Amino acid sequence: MSSPYIAAHGLGKSFSGKLVLADVSFTVEPGDVVGVLGKNGAGKTTLLELVLGFTPPTSGGVQLFGYDSYRLPGAAKARIGFVPQQDELVNQLTAADQIGVIASFYPKWDDELVVRLSREWEVDLGQRVKNMSVGQRQKLSILLGLGHKPDVLILDEPVASLDPVARRQFLEQIIEVAADGKRSVVFSSHIVSDVERLANKIWILKDRRMYWQGDFDSLKDSIVRVHARSTQPLPASLSILNALNVQRNGTTATATVQGWRAEMQDGLAQQLGAEIEVEQLTLEEIFLELHR
Amino acid sequence: MFILKPHSGVPIYRQLLDQIRRMAASGQLPPGTELPSIRELALRHAINPMTVSKVYTLLEAEGVLERHRGKPMTVAKPTRAQSPLAKRLEQIEPHVEQVALAARQLELTEKDAVKALQDAWEKTDEQSVHRRTRPR
Amino acid sequence: MKAIARLIFTYYTGTALLRFISSAGLLAGIVGSALLLYFPPLTGGSGNPSRLSLAQEALVFFLPVAGILCFTFGASLLPALLARLATSHYLYVLPYGRAKLLTSAFATVALTAVFAACVVTMYYSMMPFALGLVFQRALAVSFVTASFLYVVLWLTGKGGNIGLLAGAFVLIATLVLPLRFIAMPSTSLTIPWTICAVLWTVFAASFLLAPRLKASVGRARHALAGLTGSSYRGGGEIDFLIGTARPWALAAGQGVPIAIATVLLHIFGLTAPSLPSPWLFFFTIMSVISSALASFAATRSRALWLRARWTRAQLFTNVESSFWRYNCCTLGVLLLLLVWSGDVLEMPTRVVAFGMGLLALASALSTYIGLIVTARIGWRDAVLAVTTMVALMTAVVYLSSPATATTTIVAFVGGLTALTFVVREIARRRWGRLDWMLCRGDLAVRASA
Numbered sequence: 001m002s003s004p005y006i007a008a009h010g011l012g013k014s015f016s017g018k019l020v021l022a023d024v025s026f027t028v029e030p031g032d033v034v035g036v037l038g039k040n041g042a043g044k045t046t047l048l049e050l051v052l053g054f055t056p057p058t059s060g061g062v063q064l065f066g067y068d069s070y071r072l073p074g075a076a077k078a079r080i081g082f083v084p085q086q087d088e089l090v091n092q093l094t095a096a097d098q099i100g101v102i103a104s105f106y107p108k109w110d111d112e113l114v115v116r117l118s119r120e121w122e123v124d125l126g127q128r129v130k131n132m133s134v135g136q137r138q139k140l141s142i143l144l145g146l147g148h149k150p151d152v153l154i155l156d157e158p159v160a161s162l163d164p165v166a167r168r169q170f171l172e173q174i175i176e177v178a179a180d181g182k183r184s185v186v187f188s189s190h191i192v193s194d195v196e197r198l199a200n201k202i203w204i205l206k207d208r209r210m211y212w213q214g215d216f217d218s219l220k221d222s223i224v225r226v227h228a229r230s231t232q233p234l235p236a237s238l239s240i241l242n243a244l245n246v247q248r249n250g251t252t253a254t255a256t257v258q259g260w261r262a263e264m265q266d267g268l269a270q271q272l273g274a275e276i277e278v279e280q281l282t283l284e285e286i287f288l289e290l291h292r
Numbered sequence: 293m294f295i296l297k298p299h300s301g302v303p304i305y306r307q308l309l310d311q312i313r314r315m316a317a318s319g320q321l322p323p324g325t326e327l328p329s330i331r332e333l334a335l336r337h338a339i340n341p342m343t344v345s346k347v348y349t350l351l352e353a354e355g356v357l358e359r360h361r362g363k364p365m366t367v368a369k370p371t372r373a374q375s376p377l378a379k380r381l382e383q384i385e386p387h388v389e390q391v392a393l394a395a396r397q398l399e400l401t402e403k404d405a406v407k408a409l410q411d412a413w414e415k416t417d418e419q420s421v422h423r424r425t426r427p428r
Numbered sequence: 429m430k431a432i433a434r435l436i437f438t439y440y441t442g443t444a445l446l447r448f449i450s451s452a453g454l455l456a457g458i459v460g461s462a463l464l465l466y467f468p469p470l471t472g473g474s475g476n477p478s479r480l481s482l483a484q485e486a487l488v489f490f491l492p493v494a495g496i497l498c499f500t501f502g503a504s505l506l507p508a509l510l511a512r513l514a515t516s517h518y519l520y521v522l523p524y525g526r527a528k529l530l531t532s533a534f535a536t537v538a539l540t541a542v543f544a545a546c547v548v549t550m551y552y553s554m555m556p557f558a559l560g561l562v563f564q565r566a567l568a569v570s571f572v573t574a575s576f577l578y579v580v581l582w583l584t585g586k587g588g589n590i591g592l593l594a595g596a597f598v599l600i601a602t603l604v605l606p607l608r609f610i611a612m613p614s615t616s617l618t619i620p621w622t623i624c625a626v627l628w629t630v631f632a633a634s635f636l637l638a639p640r641l642k643a644s645v646g647r648a649r650h651a652l653a654g655l656t657g658s659s660y661r662g663g664g665e666i667d668f669l670i671g672t673a674r675p676w677a678l679a680a681g682q683g684v685p686i687a688i689a690t691v692l693l694h695i696f697g698l699t700a701p702s703l704p705s706p707w708l709f710f711f712t713i714m715s716v717i718s719s720a721l722a723s724f725a726a727t728r729s730r731a732l733w734l735r736a737r738w739t740r741a742q743l744f745t746n747v748e749s750s751f752w753r754y755n756c757c758t759l760g761v762l763l764l765l766l767v768w769s770g771d772v773l774e775m776p777t778r779v780v781a782f783g784m785g786l787l788a789l790a791s792a793l794s795t796y797i798g799l800i801v802t803a804r805i806g807w808r809d810a811v812l813a814v815t816t817m818v819a820l821m822t823a824v825v826y827l828s829s830p831a832t833a834t835t836t837i838v839a840f841v842g843g844l845t846a847l848t849f850v851v852r853e854i855a856r857r858r859w860g861r862l863d864w865m866l867c868r869g870d871l872a873v874r875a876s877a
Contacts, residue, residue, distance in 0.1 A: 031342060032342075033340055033342070172335055172338060175331075175334045175335055175339075175340070175341055176331070176335070178341055178342070179330065179334060179341045181341075181342070181345075193298070193299055196298050196299060197298045197304075197338050197339050197340070198338075198339070198340050199340065200340050200342045200343065216303075217303045217305055217306075220301070220303045277393075279301055280300075280301030280302055280303070281301050282299045282300070282301060283299075284299075
């Protein structure tokens with residue numbers, strides 16, 4: 001069993017006296033595609049910056065390839081790719097020159113891949129960066145993170161400004177990266193449908209803590225919506241174990257339940273004296289229910 | 293080949309699992325048919341390759357699929373033992389329940405529902421299945 | 429009315445740093461004026477011998493001047509805010525937005541000019557001049573100068589070498605003009621007022637008509653875009669990411685205007701002894717501007733953390749060398765110009781010789797002061813920066829006065845060198861602990877992009 005690419009324990013960050021992130025622990029194994037979800041201000045960008053060593057943690061620690069992130073050595077950096085939320089492109093250069101500048105830092109750079117993708121994604125390599133639209137710049141930023149074939153690719157809101165066609169192309173590229181099971185991808189996104197397709201692990205950041213992390217499939221099995229239908233009016237105060245919110249309407253009731261297991265269905269049916277139907281939720285619905 | 297809806301409540305792996313099982317059992321995927329590689333399938337449907345890998349592995353363990361070194365996965369020959377009646381009925385159960393639920397909500401009687409099922413049975417006998425869009 | 433007042437207030441007090449500078453300037457100006465009322469003037473006096481030593485006179489002279497400068501720069505949000513709002517969508521929607529914005533700009537410039545004129549009048553209060561006339565002259569000159577200065581601030585604030593270049597050009601024009609009027613009090617005032625009227629009319633017209641002119645301006649820009657820009661030819665990747673890739677642009681931008689100004693001064697017959705102080709002052713400011721780029725270095729180096737194989741300590745060393753490569757070019761040009769213009773304008777040898785050292789020191793000092801900016805600009809950094817500038821300017825004053833002993837000058841140079849090393853050490857330590865989360869850049873610094 002190979003060691004994880006990224007490992008964090010008790011990671012926390014305070015900034016000017018304000019707590020930004022508290023007690024976060026996780027691992028990222030080779031082959032993982034991790035989707036990071038959270039409301040704005042929940043700490044997603046801070047988390048990614050801590051992982052990459054841009055800023056030191058206030059508590060706990062995080063290791064990349066076994067090295068302390070804040071003091072990442074040179075050789076390890078060649079195995080990381082990062083696409084920031086706000087691009088860090090040099091306005092005066094052309095796209096080709098920008099790629100050339102970044103490529104020169106890495107011992108291995110796949111020119112052919114970058115040129116092919118720029119053609120598919122319709123990024124004009126001869127255009128000057130300052131004349132590009134926001135979407136073009138974002139695509140260029142993504143290309144800069146892909147060229148050296150990193151083992152760990154970290155992206156912060158990479159598709160916020162891309163149209164659906166461009167987003168799909170991006171998704172396909174991430175699948176290519178993850179396909180051989182030896183490279184990992186961590187990306188934060190508001191576009192929950194994309195995360196739903198791609199991620200096998202989900203991290204949900206809520207109120208500056210890691211609210212849920214784990215297998216995506218088990219998340220979907222764990223948080224479900226339960227519909228109860230009875231011939232008699234249901235009791236006024238329903239107490240369903242681990243319910244996130246309950247709505248009662250005479251003879252019917254709906255509840256979102258956390259930590260659900262299939263065996264619980266019969267027990268609940270008996271408890272309420274009603275027929276129980278279990279509805280599985282999309283990731284977006286899960287996210288909304290958690291924040292209701 | 294498969295219809296996958298990433299945004300329905302059902303997890304993608306479950307959808308794919310069910311579909312392959314059904315199609316293998318019903319003969320839509322005859323034994324020996326080559327399945328797309330993990331990468332191809334993931335790309336075509338824009339889903340996580342690990343999901344596909346998980347499904348393929350599960351089905352291989354069940355005996356539905358066969359792995360060949362260096363070549364794509366193929367559908368295995370069915371044996372009676374591998375799909376007993378009970379198991380096959382189990383697969384159809386969620387769909388039948390949905391029909392029953394819908395019928396009740398529309399205040400149809402049991403007889404109406406059974407008649408509808410019989411009509412559908414005859415219809416699917418006549419035409420080949422893969423042209424049909426499933427009514428939802 | 430309310431919007432205009434609010435805008436003006438924001439220009440002066442928008443950030444903590446500016447609040448400090450504006451109020452300090454106001455205070456210094458008032459105190460300095462009060463001092464001037466009670467002490468005999470420094471030069472061109474009423475015939476009374478000075479009761480103060482040279483140092484004290486220098487202080488009395490500089491306090492109100494510093495006050496004027498601070499108050500002027502205190503409104504440095506004006507160009508940034510004006511530019512931002514002018515190009516935003518807001519302006520199309522706010523009632524009378526354009527007119528109010530324009531009025532606020534005009535009012536701020538007028539305010540600065542009036543303040544400067546008052547202080548200058550105080551300066552002449554002990555002399556047998558008609559103060560009303562003095563005030564008028566001072567107002568005319570200050571108004572033009574202030575207008576130009578804010579344009580300079582806007583150009584330098586836009587970032588990029590083209591901005592610095594253009595800013596340097598205008599700055600030179602700004603400082604040459606008033607010199608002429610100070611030296612020849614008989615010149616009529618119609619010229620500066622005409623310049624003012626013309627410039628402001630053109631500005632106001634284009635500002636108010638901008639919505640209609642947008643299309644044609646866009647086309648012109650597009651055509652021009654093909655001509656500018658640089659290309660990358662391998663080597664110096666760090667320079668591109670830090671922004672030090674094109675020193676020759678700034679060097680040329682400084683060189684050409686200085687050359688023109690020198691020739692003009694020579695033609696007008698303005699030579700020493702009235703000139704050494706402003707002339708050297710001016711060169712020193714130029715060498716400081718060219719190193720202002722360094723304050724962006726920490727933020728921009730973020731892109732290098734994951735790409736280059738360096739630790740944070742190595743990052744500092746490499747960024748430092750990048751800046752020295754850059755400075756050598758610009759400094760070299762400035763030094764050459766110093767010697768040449770010193771020769772043309774017949775500056776005393778001592779001034780030129782020590783001036784060269786002073787320029788190099790100014791360049792080094794301001795680079796390191798820029799490199800210190802690794803987080804929000806705190807009051808400590810501001811004090812350090814201001815102290816450094818004051819020290820430099822004091823050195824200039826002492827150097828340009830023929831009465832100063834050589835030993836004093838050497839002491840100054842020694843002190844400034846020591847200061848450079850101290851500042852460098854501070855910068856080095858900070859870069860060793862660089863935290864890019866704190867490095868988001870002061871709002872006033874990043875007003876463009």
